[in-house]
Amino acid sequence: MRFLFVHQNFPGQYRHLAAHLARAGHEVVAIGETANLHRTPRLAGVKLYGYEAPPAAPNGFTAPVERAVNRGRRVAAGAAKLKQAGFKPDVIGAHIGWGEALFLKDVFPEAKLLLYCEFFYQPRGADMGFDPEFPATAEKLLRLRVMNSPLLMALDVADCGLAPTRWQHHQFPAVHKPRIAVIHDGIDTDVVAPAGERDPDLVTYVARNLEPYRGFHSFMRAIPEIQRRRPQARIVIVGGDEVSYSPRLPPGQTYRQRLLAELGDRIDLSRVEFRGKIPYAEYLALLRRSAVHVYLTYPFVLSWSLLEAMSAGCLVVASRTAPVEEVMRDGENGLLVDFFSPAGIAERVDYALSHQDELAPLRARARETVAERYDLRRICLPAQLRLVHSLVNRVRSTSPDKSPSRPRPTPPPVKEKAGSTAA
Known part of the structure; x- marks a missing residue:
């Protein structure tokens, strides 16, 4: 065919x-x-x-x-x-x-x-x-x-x-x-699977782009309280500065710039790393090391990254919004939080970091959820x-003609550009 x-x-x-x-x-x-x-x-x-x-x-x-x-x-x-x-x-x-x-x-x-x-x-x-x-x-x-x-x-x-x-x-x-x-x-659960040791102080956040539709503003506003509660916590943020879904900003402005200006010296940037967009292998390695992964979203398209984080055995703190609730149950395979509450996000992250052994079954059930349904x-x-x-x-x-179809020649496809890689 x-x-x-x-x-x-x-x-x-x-x-x-x-x-x-x-x-x-x-x-x-x-x-x-x-x-x-x-x-x-x-x-x-x-x-x-x-x-x-x-x-x-x-x-x-x-x-x-x-x-x-x-x-x-x-x-x-x-x-x-x-x-x-x-x-x-x-x-x-x-x-x-x-x-x-x-x-x-x-x-x-x-x-x-x-x-x-x-x-x-x-x-x-x-x-x-x-x-x-x-x-x-x-x-x-x-x-x-x-x-x-x-x-x-x-x-x-x-x-x-x-x-x-x-x-x-x-x-x-x-x-x-x-x-x-x-x-x-x-989700390819054979590839996206736990491996290696977790970093007990690593908090991760991933989005295609750092914007409100994926709760970037709520997470950024939670960081000062996370840092106050957890002085050893390291936060790694992955995502570009473009806008995929949220309201466009004036030329030259980004949501990251706006949030950093708003927070000022309340946030310790020496303990926050912005990685930008990274290769998939690096992203997967980050999920495998994460102690707590934060996923926030409007009621919108569910990101692959949530299911990949669950498949990788992450302990996920996620927004209590409808797309997430289809996948995650609070206290069963993750921890849910009010999308609009930076204080609530910080409290949940602190709780997750403080009870990693106790919450290990949530990691296992998160992976089971993806394996059983996705x-x-x-x-x-x-x-x-x-x-x-x-x-x-x-x-x-x-079809009026039930005989087997014969392959027909097609014109030359797109040519490889120098430096591109064929799969």
């Missing part, structure tokens, strides 16, 4: 599924943003094709739709070239965001479209209006409808979707939920494959 994956940051959530299908002998092709394709190692057997990101749309009210449509058109143009060269996928996997999936069924009407349904914006009960420091305005609420428009357009033509958690699935409109399966991307090879990937095979069977049952 022939599979097409579309993701601006390919492989993204398709890393394991695309690699497995390629190893199984299927023809696997991927389309991603050219600038991003060389940032991660290639997946063996997967042919890559790039498209140039469209120019930034003006920041008007309709900008989210304009950006999505412009990106979708570029993806469709690239897909049309593949079709002209003889490539016709049986199944397409595409992320619902960014507009990439909008026109794929127009290019390949016979293919089955499987959407990765990561998030659908809601005016209440999720990220919007959650943080009083960044209140919802009438303009922001209206803009949500515009942001959801491209998602609804993609859902309208999709054959089915998958969402990584029940809470994320719950955000989607009721009319579409029956066609969206709940299957997590999966294990890549034993649970999640098999479930993804069952969903894909159900689509393949639908392709076969509706």
Whole structure:
């Protein structure tokens, strides 16, 4: 069979599924943003094709739709070239965001479209209006409808979707939920596992970027009290200074700068290390050494890092927010805390550092939780494959030609840049 994956940051959530299908002998092709394709190692057997990101749309009210449509058109143009060269996928996997999936069924009407349904914006009960420091305005609420428009357009033509958690699935409109399966991307628990000795004074915090959506402001405000209670504690913070989800700041400003200016000399920076973005192996080694790992999030997309920390046997102090509560129970496999309480965060971190032996069973149960519900090879990937095979069977049952399909030549894929590494 022939599979097409579309993701601006390919492989993204398709890393394991695309690699497995390629190893199984299927023809696997991927389309991603050219600038991003060389940032991660290639997946063996997967042919890559790039498209140039469209120019930034003006920041008007309709900008989210304009950006999505412009990106979708570029993806469709690239897909049309593949079709002209003889490539016709049986199944397409595409992320619902960014507009990439909008026109794929127009290019390949016979293919089955499987959407990765990561998030659908809601005016209440999720990220919007959650943080009083960044209140919802009438303009922001209206803009949500515009942001959801491209998602609804993609859902309208999709054959089915998958969402990584029940809470994320719950955000989607009721009319579409029956066609969206709940299957997590999966955590490779064989790789992400405890190893070596813990550093009894090491407190860790990890996010893609240091921003309010991941509770960076709450954690930073907790540090002075953590340091007062635990003079020997060392705090390592991992994450970039860009903004992924939170309100944008004026050019040249970062949330890290703002929090450091706010805290001033109340924080002892000699005991806080900002690592920036680090290689995965270094990140995993850090989790294995961590005495206490802090994870905070708005009611939003659940981070891989929480499940990886649990799989690595970390003692996790996490926010009592809906996505986390789907995974973690206070006092059973972690410690929950009020997202908005720096004093509460500091108290929980202090308690965890003071009772490491007593709380060791929580580490074990955290890993068990991931192994039982989110294990890549034993649970999640098999479930993804069952969903894909159900689509393949639908392709076969509706195809007028039931004879085995012949592989067709495809144009040359994206060339390796000097210094890039093939997987």
